[in-house]
Amino acid sequence: MEEDKREDATEVIDTCLLAGRLMIEGGSEMYRVEDTVKRIAYNSGQKNSAAFTTLTGVMMSIKGQPVTQFGSVNHRGIDMEKVDRVNTLSRRYGNKELTLSQLKDELDKLDKNLPTYPMWMQLLGAFLVSATMMIIFTQQYDWFDIPLAGVTGTIGYLVAFYVTRTTSIRFISDFLGSFILGALAILGVRLGLGHNLNSILIGAVMPLVPGVAITNALRDLLAGHLLSGLERALEAGMSACAISVGIAVLFRYF
Amino acid sequence: MDYFVKFLIQVVLSYIGTAGFGLIINIPKRALNLAGWSGTIGWLTYWVLFEAGTGRMFANLIAGISVGICGIIFAHIKRMPVILFNIPGLVPLVPGATAYQAVSSLVLGNFDKAIALIVKVSMVAGAIATGFMIAQIIGEWYYKTQLKL
Structure with missing residues (x-):
């Protein structure tokens, strides 16, 4: 049981870091990045999380869990489609339309190919x-x-x-x-x-x-x-x- | 040129320019039109105030507030993040041209002019950012009073 919970926390943090990285890459405001990351954690049942976001990296931990992870951001620009998509996915996750692994899959897909104008x-x-x-x-x-x-x-x-x-x-x-x-x-x-x-x-x-x-x-x-x-x-x-x-x-x- | 003709030219140009910038920064299609309008509204606020002789800072401040409020309203209509309408809305206002002039006079050796222009850039950017902050405060206050009623 103990082992089970830790697994979950790692996955939550992974997903949060991915979402945070995508938003920073899209040029979002920092308070929105932190807000989204914390909201995803909250909706996964981790009520007490802390996120530290900078332009070059995101750090995230969950209180009471022995896991903290760091994700680096290497490429930055302004891409509003990214910000909008991550926002929509996070909202759908909040409405229970997606499970955590589905959310992660969608974010991965977004990371690999983002629709752009020709x-x-x-x-x-x-x-x-x-x-x-x-x-x-x-x-x-x-x-x-x-x-x-x-x-x-x-x-x-x-x-x-x-x-x-x-x-x-x-x-x-x-x-x-x-x-x-x-x-x-x-x-x-x-x-x-x-x-x-x-x-x-x-x-x-x-x-x-x-x-x-x-x-x-x-x-x-x-x-x-x-x-x-x-x-x-x-x-x-x-x-x-x-x-x-x-x-x-x-x-x-x- | 007639004031009204000038006004129309400003409307058309700022709309086209903002929507064009929207294409560069990959704004989703369904937000493109409103993003263009937020640029137009911000620019017209600035232009009318500046032509009326209020001075650059005040005009930028009020324009920042109006872009911010447009962003909040449009984001509410379209259910999209505010930043989608704010960033393109800024484009006609931002001191990009002045920043370019500042650094190019620095590189060419006109240090006095360069310093004056750099101060101007940071003050204009500060005025716009303050305007955004005020718009955000107005938005929060509006939603709070709405919830009470």
Whole structure:
């Protein structure tokens, strides 16, 4: 009987760590991660659990049980589908529509293949973001520059997307993406396809810049999650540096 | 340009831009439309206030509150996490362009301008984040009073 209960606790912690890791990978707020993890444990009958979540790892223990486990988070990004799916699964588990092992299977499945938009739609998204945000941010109604900003932004996003797949260092993809989009924007302006290089660049880097990450970092800080707030701020700052260096190198020599 | 025409342009552009960003960050299809609207509402709040001359911080604060409240309402309608509507809603507001300008002037050696811009970035981000906090407090307070009634 004693042996039985410990087995259960290990499985609960495994499932909780998996759910927590998926949510952090999707870019969820830390309080929601902790809330979900604790709720899964609570619904499994473990009323007294403690979770410690940071951007790079999740730790979890259950009071009175001699088990504590740690799961590391290696890949981070913003992926709302992940957050939504984990949330839905946790809710269904709370409503007793799933058993613990079913929940774990579903989470595993989610980890392996997550539905995403087809590539052309993501590229269309990057185009729309670059084109519209150029005007929103600069507040100059410069319609002539829209195509160049959109196209360079799309190419920068595409480069960053594929470089991320080949290397584990995220800043290299930001650097290369912004370097290539900057080179194309400068070339385009020289060829007469655009007027204002500065506003074109501001629009084109928008799919890459971590503006949302900066705001999220401050939100985590204000909510009292000091550690993950600082981690997020640092990551966003380094990413912003990588992007700007990519473009500044071009400015320095051209 | 006429004020009304400008207003319409801002509506269209912020909606398209926010929905486009939604495609990049993989927002579920059924949330895409409302996510776009939350971006529009946040941006219009900022734009109208800024044009009226309230200053950047106050406009960002109120825009943050309105995006936060939109997020709470939309999340309630769609039964999805609030963050799905908050993150895209932020996109027109976030100081991404200023952050880029700040670091690029740092790299190019304009240190005074860079420091001024970095302070501006953190203040704008802080104003938006504070706005979110206030929206969350309003939401909690609203649900509490609803439960009592």
